Amino acid sequence: NGPFDRNTSTPGQAAMLLSLDGHSRARERHDMRTDPRAHRLPNRPRVDAAGHAVEIYPADIVKRRTMASNGMAGEIVQATKRGKIESRFRAPVHLLAVYDRGVRRDGETFVEGLPRSALRDLRRKLTFVPAGHEYYDCQDPHILTRVAYFYFDPTELAIDPELGFAEMAPRLFFENAALWSTALKLMSLVEHSLSANRLYFEALGAVLAHELVRLNTGAPSSVLPVRGGLAAWQQRIAVAYIEEHLGDQIPLAQLAQLVRLSPHYFCRAFKQSFGMPPHRYHTSRRIERAKILLADPALSVTEIGLTAGFSETGSFSAAFRKATGLTPTGFRSLL
Template sequence: MIAERTIIVANSVERRVQMLSSRADAQAETGSVIAYSPTEIVRRHFETWPGLKVETVQVKRRTSFEYRFRAPCHLLIAAELSEREHGETLLEGLPRSNQRILTHKLTFVPAGHDFYGSQKPRTLARTINIYIDPQGPLTDPELRFGEIEFKPRLFFYDRNLWETALNLKVQVENRNLMHRQYGEALGVLLAHDLVRINGNADPLSTSADRGGLAGWQQRRLAEYIEEHVSDDIPLAALAQLVQLSPYHLCRSFKRSFGMPPRKYHATRRIERAKQLLAERELPITTIALAVGFGETSSFTAAFHRLTGQAPSRYRRDLD
């Protein structure tokens, strides 16, 4: 029995390592992003989800620089800290701006619009750049996101968009497959809020409440998550499994299971880890990989968050 369990865990670990490698290769392809000049003036980190790319940008020194952008994707910029001695910003469709204090301001560049800026920074700026594919798989068909003619917006504030941008920044800075579904859910909310501020009616926000999931949907989702508990399960894949949009899946799942999909998935991973911890021959590092964690430290943190104990302490208490 122990030998069979060890083989199963080893296969799971191998699959996990291959998945991490594939993910790293995908992240190496940055696609269309803001071009900074000189390029070495900024430090950039990014993360991707289906139809969504998020990067954090840190200006490294107080010397003049420029930036340009035009792409077939939308761009939302959240300036956490940005002040300039002088400079200008041009966004196609809007008047030129020489505004100097840009901290806590948002800018939305619709797909295909020219965007240009220059500045002599007063502070070492920090921004969050969010690139949205108009035809991305996380947007609901009912929303017709790809058909909307979005208006450009320069240096504005919206609380919902701001909070979503900050939450996405956390996902970039704490890369962990446990949070992949959370990033996708944030992408769904982002699309709806962009429609809202654009002045378009959101048909999903006024549609009838679909309530919880049907029995067959609950069973199918629970079984699928259990079978793929160590994998990165895209939100869109779960939605397709039960023939719902990602937006309605998030709402209905929570009503039926009492928690969002990402938290349910995380809980099932920890429950699987508990079973494996009972096998004394399995190292904790091996168990961490087997249940979907790239490193022991993130596994320990997640285990402690849900159980109040470290994995090693939990294993000792089994005696």
Template sequence: MTQTATALGNAPSALARILDRAPPVAAGSLRGDTRLTRPWGHGALHDHLPAMVGHVIITYYGEPQEILWRTGGDRLLSTTRSGSITIIPQGHDGDWDIAGPIGVSHVFLSDERLRAGAGQIGGGDEVELLARVGFDDPVAARVMEMLGREADVADSSSRLFVEQATDLLVTQLLRGHSSRGAIQPAEARRGLATWQVKKVTAYMRERLGAPIGLDDLAGVAGLSRYHFCTAFRQATGSTPHEWLVRLRIERARQLLADATLPVTDIALSVGYETPSSFAAAFRRISGTTPTAYRRSL
């Protein structure tokens, strides 16, 4: 379902009205009035999202959640996970159901920039993006992760990097998710069942400050160590270690909101024996240091 751009609303503002917090849009816009967010998170969602100006591209971090979008008579159902993206093309409205808290980053891509990219590829600028939900595209997801890490960096070299990475994202969208060409959905993922992923994740969350071994996690899922590692990656797109690190950093972000807690104590509480190892892991996931993150709150 599409509408003319003049009848639509600003995308970040429209999302802010239905989510439990507003998207943390980085200051300053890119070429063509395109905007970015750093990685962030919001809670469960059960609401109608009106049609918006521009295209909204989303990638995911952390624990997978079931996501459903009903739009224009279509019912798009998937699971949020690392390596997947969602595309809300300009002018598409619909009803959204997201089962629980999710980690995300956004690119608010202007139609002007999309069509400029189409013009550079050749063949005119008549192009439409396809609606996608939790669609496997590790290339686009990886580019968006890089953009998320650079979203709040203000120096000129970062700006150049971000502009070029955005052009790369536009090219991938045009060749894989548009009326010009489309990646076909992959076969259903094999691996852990949703209940197994949730059970393993809950086990990790309850023991973030303690050593957690692969044998322990495999036992929780009821598999051998070898089959567990393979099945976990198939189900989530991440290794168990990567998953655990993200959970630890997610918890650390929550604790950093309490200014009375020393960073060293927070590091210990989420499983890091030294401030330096904690800071390195935090920066790798969040793109900034724990202290800088706390100052930004």
């Protein structure tokens, strides 16, 4: 299988994520009273009773890649076509949604117990849905959405019950540096899905769960702000500008001006915050965009390289291979 599998509810892929007790009671009945405007998705795939995953309609416009360990699972859901997308989840497991890419023209998100949100720019946002709570998301995406879902079975994870992981509060569209950092590492493992990474995946999953507990109890984050790095508002502005201009050449002075810093100090602060200089970050995001476009067989490698901001096919192929270990054509053959 390639970096993404098709959205499905078959046991071997997205639906069979967390094995609970194997009985039909694992799929809880949807209580329409929790969301008066909720409605069943037409012809949506049913999640198998032995596992739990976010249900997405229509299923054929996303690709999904999953990885699981004891009591925890993760998946990356990548939209491959533009069009209205609806997502729903309610299960006896916790859900953490990590929005890597997502800007919508219209839509709203609902988590039981919280006000609805029509926030449009979802990039770098997190949402936590406690076990048994309803989650519903509807959006008309402006850019192709990429979101990671992490599922936690509070009865199976090796976490001290006294920490209160079974009873967590819902959160909608928040930011947290500790969760984001760990989630990015887990997403990388899910993308490559190597059996040798299972223990690392399980360890990072435990870290992610403990960070959720710390957030829920109000304990200080284990990831302290980087001294000398960009402030949170500066990170948001810089990242948003880069995402909106992936195919363009972005002068360092332009980014620095946006966050009110000198080019020299901005470059240093950016590297401290993101672990790489602005130019390399820009290139890495172009490669991620190229991965998405390679899923469309109608586009040639040359077209994809130009769209992603590379002036020549050769430079695109070299940068892609340096980042992934594969040529664009080789990567596409695995999809």
